[in-house]
Structure formats: C-alpha cells, structure tokens
Amino acid sequence: MSEFSILVVEDDAMLALAMEDILQKLGYKNLEFAFDLTGALKIAENRRFSIAFLDVNLNGELSLLVARVLRQHDIPFYFTTGFGSRFDYEDMQGTPIVRKPYSEQDIRHAIESVKSN
Secondary structure, eight states, rough: OOOOEEEESSSSHHHHHHHHHHHTTTOOOOEEEEOHHHHHHHHHOOOOEEEEEESSETEEEETTHHHHHHHHHTTTEEEEESSOOOOOGGTTTTTTTESEEEEEHHHHHHHHHHHHH
C-alpha cells in the first residue's frame, strides 16, 4: 500500500461528514466511505486499507461481519460507538474502540497507533 488509506463505515451522514472533515484536516485524502452493512462488506472484501473505523450499529445491523473480513485480511480497525467502552462479542475482545462523539485527537491517536506498529 503506497498511500495510507482509510475506510469509514458510518450510517449517520452528519457523523460521516465530521469524520471526513477530521481526516482531511489531518492530511488524509485516500478515504472510502460505506453507509450500510452491504456496502461495507463489498468494499472490505475487495479493497485493502491501512485502517478502518467501523460504526458498531448500522441501522440495526452490527458491523461484525465487516470486522471479521478486515481481520482476515490483517487490516487494523477501530469500532466507533456511543454505547459503552467494551465490545462483548467473544471474537472481538480487545478490539479498540473510539467513543462517539470523537475528536480530532481521538482519531489522530488511533491512526498513529496503527502507523507505529
């Protein structure tokens, strides 16, 4: 991967725009957005990313299937959620979470943690 690329899966248009604004302020241009589970799965199965941010709840559907695809391809990801600070699905234990509402600093920290590994 020559350019750092980011997948954002978010069903709320305002939050997706806020994330886009944050990422652009941080200097990232290679961005891909998905707004529902079907679209996110299609993208995750066919493209490779440096990092992904997955909204946990996509209009009542959990993004677990997307997370599993990303994990199969060794793509680091963060769940984004406004609920709780833990994710209780056994195969997702230890997955990092960015709590909503997130800040530029939260997103920068998440990206820097991936870049440093």
